[in-house]
Amino acid sequence: MKGQVTFEVTASDGRARAGLLTTPRGTIRTPAFMPVGTAGSVKAMLPENVRATGADILLGNTYHLMLRPGAERIARLGGLHAFMNWPRPILTDSGGFQVMSLAGLRKLDEGGVRFKSHIDGSMHHLSPESSMEIQRLLGSDIVMAFDECTPYPASEPTARASMELSMRWAERSRAAFGDRPGHALFGIQQGSVYPELREESARALRGIGFDGYAVGGLAVGEGQEKMFEVLDYAPDMLPADRPRYLMGVGKPDDIVGAVRRGIDMMDCVLPTRSGRTGQAFTRRGVVNLRNARHRDDPRPLDEDCTCPACTGYGRAYLHHVVRAGEPIAMILLSWHNLQYYQELMAGLREAVGAGRVEDFAAAFHAARAQGDLPPL
Secondary structure, eight states: OOOEEEEEEEEETTEEEEEEEEEEEEEEEEEEEEBOTTSSOOTTTTTHHHHHHOOOEEEHHHHHHHHTOOOHHHHHTTTTHHTTTTTTTTTEEOHHHHHHGGGGGGGEEEEEEEEEOOOTOOEEEHHHHHHHHHHHHHHHHHHOOOOOOOSSSOOOHHHHHHHHHHHHHHHHHHHHHHHHHHHTEEEEEETTOOOHHHHHHHHHHHHHHHHHHEEEOOOOSOOOHHHHHHHHGGGGOOOOOEEEEEEEEHHHHHHHHHHTTTOOEEESSHHHHHHTTTEETTTTTTEETGGGGGGTTSSOSSSOSSSSHHHHHHHHHHHHHHHOOOHHHHHHHHHHHHHHHHHHHHHHHHHHHHHHHHHHHHHHHHHHHHHHOOOO
């Protein structure tokens, strides 16, 4: 694939940054939120509808795609972009987080991880080299190095051993990735909640050299306060001229706090998962459409939102289809949530450009403090 992947910081306000991550398949405006297409599909959404919300890039999952339908099959069918009808950039995670979550179904050693499929119980082996090969077959624009996602809580010796293993795997990932113009490889900082381990990890990654850098090992149960404590220093340890990606985050207030601390990219299943369970994100907080107070309410979910759920339907209808289990409820609320997230990112980018990030954050928190009040 011709062309290079480049990153330019176009504006900054304090530690917050706005920029352009350019790939041969399109430019990603940062700070960016990546909707998650775990198995080659953003649940309850058509790809063109995901793009209509403002998304520049999707995330795919190496672990799930290698098990079903298989990376080789996807490659024979033209790669993941053609397979799922998304012509724009795709980032794939390495599979490390999913393998970590298998707990008793995995065995880890220096070579990699041997694990049992959650689908059919078949045995598989994932290593830095095989993860790079799977992501190559998928055709990912942004490839993640293979790592062990350190669980939380972890003692300092446990976190050190995990981090050092991930750094050895990062070096192997870099060697296996090779020279692939038009594609980028991101390294992943580990070290749990220990500043000295985070610095050692960042130093190792800088020495290896990557196209972008992720802050890993957060959003794994440590809570927002502890996550922000780490983000108060961890992003600044990574090269300022490369994108910084916070993996698996998160809630809207997590996103605002992360951007204020220098993060450029995020992903999370929350918008679509919440949409499938009757929850909607709005400027005044989370609305549970299963709540009976919505059953006679003709108002839109969010009067300032231009998504189909807000422009075509009232809360009473949304309450009805959620309670009735109608598929349209999942579609409308997933669409709304994804659009809310993308509008939040657009607002943050505009605020960085205008030098008003703190004002934006204050207004964001003030609106949420008002709550979603019922009609008079």
